[in-house]
Amino acid sequence: MSIITQLSQDAKKAAQKLAILDTAKKNEVLKDMAEAIRSNKDKIKAVNEKEVARAKENNLDAAMVDRLILDDDRIEDMAAGIEVIIDLEDPAGKVRDFGTRPNGIKIRKMRIPLGVVCMIYEARPNVTADAGALCFKSGNAVILRGGKEALDSSLAIAELLQGALEKHGLPKALITVVPNPDRALMQELMEQRDYIDVIIPRGGEGLINYVTDNSKVPVIQHFEGVCHLYVDKDADLDQALQLLLNGKTQRTGVCNALEGLVVHQAVADDFLPRVAEELAKHDVKIHVNEKGSKYFDGADVIGENDFGTEYLGLEIAIRVVDDFDAAIDHIAQFGSNHTEVICTKNEDAAKKFQLAVDASVVMVNASSRFSDGSQLGLGAEIGIATTKLHAYGPMGLESLTTEKYLVNGEGQIRN
Template identity: 45%
Template sequence: MDIKDYMAALGRGARAAASDVAASSTEQRNAALLAARRRLDQAREALTHANEQDLARGRSNGLDAALLDRLALTPARIDTMLEGLRQVADLPDPVASISDMRTMPSGIQVGRMRVPLGVIGIIYESRPNVTVEAASLCLKSGNATILRGGSEAIESNAAIAACLRDALTEVGLPAAAIQVLDTPDRAAVGELITMPEYVDVIVPRGGKGLIERISADARVPVIKHLDGVCHVYIDSGADPSMATDIAINAKTQRYGTCNTMETLLVAQSEAATLLPSLASAYAEHGVELRGCEQTLEIVPGLQQATEEDWHAEYLAPILAIKVVADIDAAMAHIATYSSQHTDTIVTRDHSRAMRFLREVDSSSVMVNASTRFADGFEYGLGAEIGISTDKLHARGPVGLEGLTSQKYVVLGDGQIRT
């Protein structure tokens, strides 16, 4: 079949299924999640077999070790997948809750009801566990979803899709509520992101290159973050031990995550006392430092940071360090180089803390806490489909609420407008 026709058929199916899912009860959607859990558990052998085919093809195509690792559906990963389904079933249902109900002078009552977005397209790389994770969050929030995973995982995803489809049918929901693309054709992505009549929003998950391409070509709104160039600013007069703990944790707790600090800004007044001990602590963790001129004067022998370093999302044990005059210089640096993901100030000064919170235009802004906390679970959202640095709709970690919208509901007893 022509790829345009194939995608349009998928889209029509998803659009039709979306109304049924939106109108379904919490119990029905939770039952589908638990049925999916049971069916995936029973299908462990089939999943492993399908995954082995993907892995074998990947090896013969020369995929690198990191990619093969992400592709692998180990028994432990399957366990985590199943546990995730149970957790999502346990989350409160955001759909149809009414809030902010107020009686207006005309006598009408006006409130807002949370409603699903409709059809959500997810584009991701070759990590089959994401198929279950994303599908479960979309279903729980009353949406239909079309999933497009990396072509390297096509057999694994097909095996997972069969379980999800059967679970939907089992509880009386349309199988088209969760559709997994079964074509490796890259043109399918191009179609998916340009069908606003069938798809309400695209959530891309993956590298910056993938997300940039999708954002540039999409005719459907995209919820995304491109990269995480996160900063910690150690303010003048900051508690040195707190500053050290946060600066070390924000960089070294994990290197490959988007909320890891990539540039450390240090107020001039603290630089001479803090930087030498920080440099030794980073050295113990094997973190390579790249400093501005002033940093190099205090910690000789470091590589000098270039303009590129201030822009860099290393995702690796490398850190750029800059000495700044004060909070204004720190915020100016952040305004220029931050990817508006997560930025932290370590300070004892209340008014500077409040200025930082107010004026730094990032999706998460923190006082005296590690950037590593920017995460749906740590924020109490229960789950996370991604982190958004966009300004419209959702900003910061996106949980079930970010997969819904609010419509106005009006209750009257015959009011007319005069």
Template identity: 65%
Template sequence: MSQELAKDIAKRAAVAARAVANLSEQDKNQVLQRMADTLRQHQDEILKVNEKDMQAGREKGLSDAMLDRLQLNQERIEGMATAIEEIIALKDPVGDRYLLDERPNGIKVEKMRIPLGVICMIYEARPNVTADAGALCFKSGNAVILRCGREAIETSKAIAAALHEALENSNLPKDVITVVPTPDRDLMLQLLQQKDDIDLVIPRGGEGLIHFVSDNSKIPVIQHYKGVCHLYVDNDADLDKALKLLVNGKTHRTGVCNALEGVLVHQQIADKFLPMAAKALAEKDVIIHSDKRSADYFDGADVIADDAFGEEYLALEIAVRTVDDYEHALAHIQQFGSGHTEVICTENDDTAARFIREVDSAVTMANASSRFSDGGQLGLGAEIGISTSKLHAYGPMGLQALTTEKFVVTGNGQTRD
């Protein structure tokens, strides 16, 4: 049964992808505006369904981080609608062409951006992904299959119903955006076998989900691993600036992948900065896990071994380490970072440039909060995810990352000798 259902879902999406692939940018934008409008119109119904998912999540004992991801409110639904309108404002990459070369025999070699086809998104308790991924895939000329976790499935169906209304009012098939009707794992496994109709799989969630998808998929996978993000406070840092980056990165919103999970402090400024950090983090009730060198600056710090760093807390908790120098900080990031986002605070332009060049992560920042590591904040509109693998995309994935390129060759009857 699961195999037949998976085949049917994939084939319907492949047919729908052809219906959207050749729409003009103007037509796409009109449909997207209808999507934003219908989300606002159906806000009350979506919130009622979401409250039921929230109640079920509480009864199951979901963590605060998971509940935060699951919860919708009026502001977050407006945020989804606004994100769609931001996508409308972005240039459609599909059809863009650029010249590579004009050969001596007169043929012109160009490359042109085209949709990927059918994208399968697998995610957990993030109902906003339903709207974000649906809109991004649509604008980039793709169909999308959305398989969300059990915790958010009813909310995701409610969001999809609003998007389907917009599609039907535009004479487009609902299968352009498909929400898999059940979170059954066997159905997900069968979807991962549909390589003839699905072109790309993007999982977003815990490590267990990522590994399961990567290990079982016959379709190319873009991985979105955990976000173990660090702030390195250099010996040339402006300490007030560093404190702002630390507090914002850790406490602005804890249950997200771009929240800080570690802070590294150069030993030369530890005596000045760590008391500042201790006071500010205590005011926010942040639990401290630290190395022995840093522990005395914090009341009740949990001292951890040097090989115990690298946790993704997704809570008001952070790991603190005093490092000998820049090289020590870099070695720590290389060992414990997850390739998501790394931040340096320094007034030394040479050190900042070196950090940006040498740190291996999808996003590197100098003197800016890790919370900006987000497609919307970086000007991409909504994002479909943050890729921590380097093929075919790296970092926040917006419209262009949901397309590929093909060669276009034009001539005037030339033949090869």
């Protein structure tokens, strides 16, 4: 039997034991997981620093290096994220009453875990803690296949989480990191439909497409984040500038960073000179359409169909549009169904934007950087789903469950 089949079988068996664990016990285990991460931060950092150094030596992209780093703050965020999950309501076992049929049969639906979740992701070792804790609280086993750049950090974190599981007499197979980054093993994972219930790929376009095209297990896509800020003709321009700077420059290598700025032509003369000045201070490279090029010296002038790039760096694409409808059309064509923002004081425009824009998170007068499970009150997140089956947007506890029907009768038969 291959190592992947063995890991998958073990996870399936472990998930059956977890499905009947009560919430109080889950929370005890999660508390110990958070403490294990916090008290072993120096061990985690020592492993991670070696990986970061290797990544830099290998000239890994700056955005990927940023995602790889685990400093004191990010390790504390992992531990704190688990503690937030402790305080969240456990969705597993929650029942909805669908009433009684005329023949007396009682119908209910109960939330249940998905079973075994497989995460395939790139250089994000913090995903190990986030996914492990979320899957555990929601009653799922999880198999984690991270990129080779973060493998040692992920294994170190998983070892701590598994220690907490074993302390409480639970199988460590509830949280498994595939110990070998061989791509052939990833392919084998995607064929384990007898044991794995869903695969969630999280990373670049190449990874998402590969998993989607090759998996025999159902896939929930977590695609790229081509996020836009639309500055309406009725925007507060001071507010708009702050939303732009926060969304673009606070942290660039994340999926909820801004990659596009769309500006109504009625405010372009007032707004874009300020944008040019502020973005220059941050060394942001500007790509702009012909209509907006007069506001930027030395910008890269691009065609009307050359938008939609996820830069993950200090770059942004800017387009001046004729009206509100043109802004909606731009987002529909170039957005990635992740996060879209409007800045406006016009309530009707805000409502229309939130109704018309197809994205998993649609914001009014708030930074795109809030498109995050922890910021939206979900605790940690397993990712941001950009497809609609069965979740859309940041995936927290409830998104890691489904429902089954409970039907109770007294001997009724169908005529």
